[in-house]
Amino acid sequence: MCVTSKEVITAMKARTLGRHFRESFKSLGRNGWMTFASASAVTVTLILVGVFFVIMMNLNKVATTIEEDVEIRVHIDVAANEQDQEDLRQKIEGIPEVKTVEYSTKEKELNSLIDSLGEEGEAFKLFEQDNPLNDVFIVKTKNPAETMKAAKQIEKMEYAAKVKYGQGQVEKLFNFINAGRNVGLVLIIGLLFTAMFLISNTIKITIMSRRKEIEIMRLVGATNSFIRWPFFLEGLWLGLLGSIIPIALVSTAYYYAYDYLAPKLEGHFIKLLEFSPFVYQISGLIILMGALIGVWGSLMSVRKFLKV
Amino acid sequence: MIDMKDVYKRYPNGVTAASGIDVHIKQGEFVYVVGPSGAGKSTFIKMMYREEKPSSGTITIDGVNLATLKNAKVPLMRRKIGVVFQDFKLLQTLTVYENVAFALEVIEEHPKNIKKQVMETLDLVGLKHKARMLPTELSGGEQQRVSIARSIVNSPKVVIADEPTGNLDPDTSWEIMNIFDEINTRGTTVVMATHNKEIVNTIKHRVIAIEGGRIVRDEQRGDYGYES
Numbered sequence: 001m002c003v004t005s006k007e008v009i010t011a012m013k014a015r016t017l018g019r020h021f022r023e024s025f026k027s028l029g030r031n032g033w034m035t036f037a038s039a040s041a042v043t044v045t046l047i048l049v050g051v052f053f054v055i056m057m058n059l060n061k062v063a064t065t066i067e068e069d070v071e072i073r074v075h076i077d078v079a080a081n082e083q084d085q086e087d088l089r090q091k092i093e094g095i096p097e098v099k100t101v102e103y104s105t106k107e108k109e110l111n112s113l114i115d116s117l118g119e120e121g122e123a124f125k126l127f128e129q130d131n132p133l134n135d136v137f138i139v140k141t142k143n144p145a146e147t148m149k150a151a152k153q154i155e156k157m158e159y160a161a162k163v164k165y166g167q168g169q170v171e172k173l174f175n176f177i178n179a180g181r182n183v184g185l186v187l188i189i190g191l192l193f194t195a196m197f198l199i200s201n202t203i204k205i206t207i208m209s210r211r212k213e214i215e216i217m218r219l220v221g222a223t224n225s226f227i228r229w230p231f232f233l234e235g236l237w238l239g240l241l242g243s244i245i246p247i248a249l250v251s252t253a254y255y256y257a258y259d260y261l262a263p264k265l266e267g268h269f270i271k272l273l274e275f276s277p278f279v280y281q282i283s284g285l286i287i288l289m290g291a292l293i294g295v296w297g298s299l300m301s302v303r304k305f306l307k308v
Numbered sequence: 309m310i311d312m313k314d315v316y317k318r319y320p321n322g323v324t325a326a327s328g329i330d331v332h333i334k335q336g337e338f339v340y341v342v343g344p345s346g347a348g349k350s351t352f353i354k355m356m357y358r359e360e361k362p363s364s365g366t367i368t369i370d371g372v373n374l375a376t377l378k379n380a381k382v383p384l385m386r387r388k389i390g391v392v393f394q395d396f397k398l399l400q401t402l403t404v405y406e407n408v409a410f411a412l413e414v415i416e417e418h419p420k421n422i423k424k425q426v427m428e429t430l431d432l433v434g435l436k437h438k439a440r441m442l443p444t445e446l447s448g449g450e451q452q453r454v455s456i457a458r459s460i461v462n463s464p465k466v467v468i469a470d471e472p473t474g475n476l477d478p479d480t481s482w483e484i485m486n487i488f489d490e491i492n493t494r495g496t497t498v499v500m501a502t503h504n505k506e507i508v509n510t511i512k513h514r515v516i517a518i519e520g521g522r523i524v525r526d527e528q529r530g531d532y533g534y535e536s
Contacts, residue, residue, distance in 0.1 A: 016416050216397055219357075220462070221386035222414035224379075 016226070024233035027206045034202040035238065041198040042242020042293055045191040046286050050250035052184045053282055059177050061273055066173065067144035072151045075134040075162035085135070088159050092139055095153055097146040102138040109133045134161060192293060199238050199297025200304075203231050207305045214306065231302050232295060239294020240287065247283045254279055309335040309466065309497050310356065315365035317351050317521070325351035326362065327521040333499065335465070338492045340508050341501040342532055343518040349501045352518055353470050356499065357389050358382050370465060387415055390459030390467040390496075394474035396451045398443040404430065404454050405439040411458045429461045433487055449480030456487055460496070467491060469500040473507065485511055508532040 028035045074092065076085055085103075092101050110131050141150050151165040207214070217227050258275050265271065310333040317326035325348040333339055343349050354360040355367055358374045367374040372385055398407050405426060412422045430436045433453040443451050452472060459467055469488065473481035485507055492498045502508060508515060508531065515530030516523055525533065 013416060015419070019413070212397065213399055216399065216410065216458075217414045218383070219386065219391050219397075220411040220414060220458070221383045223383045226414060226416070 020229040020233055023230035024237060027230065027234045028237055031202055031205055034205055038198045038202045038238045039241040041195040042239055042290055043245045045195040046243050046246035046290055047249055048191060049188050049289055050246050050282055050286050052188060053285065054250060054254055056181055056184065058272055059180070061271065063173060063177055065271060070144045070147050070165065072139040072147060072154065072163060072165040074137040074139060074154055074160050076137065077159040077161040078134060080159040084159050088157060089137060091157055092137060092154055095150050097141045097143065097150045098139055099142045100140045104136045104138055106131050106133040106135050109136055195293050196297040196300065199235055199294055200300040202238060203235055203298045203301035204305050206231060206234060207301060228302055228306065231298050231306070235294040235298025236291055237294070239290035239292070243286050243290030246286050250282055250286065251279045309333055309370060311368040313366045315355065315362045315367060317355065317360060318363045325521050326355070329523055331516065331523060331526070333497060335497055336495050338498045338513040339500070340513055340515045341499065341518060342508060342515060342534065344534065347518045348521040349518055350470060353468055353499070353501050356468050357391050358385060387462055388465050390462070390464040392456055392459050392467065392469040392472045394471040396455040398451055398454055400443055403440050403442055404435060407443065407454055408457045408461050411461055415462070425461055429457045432490065433457045448476050449483055452476060452484055453487060460491055464496065466497045466499065469498070471501055471503065473502065473504050481507060505532040505534070
């Protein structure tokens with residue numbers, strides 16, 4: 001008797017695959033309520049995962065947009081002459097984190113202020129009065145996260161009368177997003193484990209109810225992978241079944257949410273992610289998570305209860 | 309065909325079920341394994357189809373050492389060995405035909421061969437006419453014949469039987485023995501653990517007696533040798 005590895009590693013025949021599919025579907029039907037419970041657990045988990053991702057991805061997008069807008073406005077002391085201004089500019093440019101330094105005269109600043117105030121701003125023009133603003137250096141850093149560091153250095157420089165960089169507003173937003181991300185992740189990991197546990201339980205029941213069949217299969221020489229396949233597939237189906245409703249729900253909800261919110265946010269610096277391709281990405285993610293939960297859950301049971 | 313050299317089996321609970329077993333069984337032999345309950349017969353039998361691994365020593369079947377055989381290769385080794393049990397181990401939801409065909413399906417035999425092989429084997433055990441019945445519609449003897457058919461449908465070189473007549477009445481036991489004899493006549497090695505004194509003393513074959521995990525007697529055309 002010569003047992004070669006060639007014999008062991010034989011490509012799965014279509015016929016065999018067909019048998020595994022039939023067996024796994026039969027099991028789903030036989031387990032009825034457990035199938036329903038497991039698929040429902042996956043459904044609930046994936047709905048939350050989907051919603052969480054939609055919110056986080058959009059918040060991230062907003063954060064990135066804001067990040068790109070972050071700038072440091074250095075008000076130049078009125079006492080500074082041209083040489084002083086030039087010195088200051090060079091010192092700012094000397095900070096390693098700084099990317100660009102732009103100069104804006106106080107007249108330009110006033111005009112843009114008037115513009116931004118709209119009709120109310122017109123009132124300024126009616127009065128002949130001194131321009132109360134300063135000349136300004138608009139500084140951008142290479143990495144938005146380094147804004148505060150650079151700003152702190154500029155503050156100490158001579159002729160830098162005032163340094164403005166949204167003082168903590170941006171950080172607060174980032175902190176909020178990070179906190180939300182952490183809380184959401186913990187919640188989702190907990191749910192993922194619950195769903196996996198339920199699936200592994202369903203598979204366990206299948207294995208138990210087919211104990212005798214498995215014993216005979218082992219006796220007559222069925223390979224381990226032949227015995228395992230139907231259980232993997234059953235887990236996979238549970239995961240995929242559980243991802244149908246979340247995909248439909250998240251896609252529909254996003255479609256309407258986008259329709260409702262996008263026009264309202266028009267003109268603000270906030271922009272939502274476009275329906276397409278974002279919804280397809282999220283759907284792909286949900287299917288993938290469903291399949292992973294299913295296969296992982298079944299793997300846990302197969303390893304524990306299927307002594308092959 | 310089957311070679312055991314200095315085989316020991318100690319279970320984790322401290323029980324030694326085999327200590328220093330040396331035995332050689334030739335191709336085509338018919339061997340009874342006898343001994344009191346708890347003597348180590350089952351362990352002896354289980355080690356032959358690699359349900360139990362020896363703690364030390366070597367067990368070679370048809371040139372393959374089961375003691376060092378990798379788990380992944382056990383299934384292929386099992387295809388050369390048919391196993392029959394006292395409790396038949398039939399699937400109650402499958403018909404006679406399906407129970408026998410099951411053994412071929414799960415080793416991915418071609419469907420064309422399955423029908424032919426199954427019907428031939430059912431003919432051999434005399435159950436061709438009951439192919440469509442469920443196990444629950446059969447007598448104990450008939451169920452055991454289905455189980456024998458399943459064990460030999462793949463034409464194994466060795467058939468190992470653990471108390472195959474243990475659940476059957478005397479008349480039926482003789483029928484079953486005749487089938488095993490028929491299988492043996494065709495060249496298949498048969499190893500049978502049994503408590504059936506009458507059968508061992510009437511249909512004479514080699515007898516290996518095990519007590520306390522040791523072979524205490526090994527005789528060609530031997531007797532049962534215990535009071536039953």
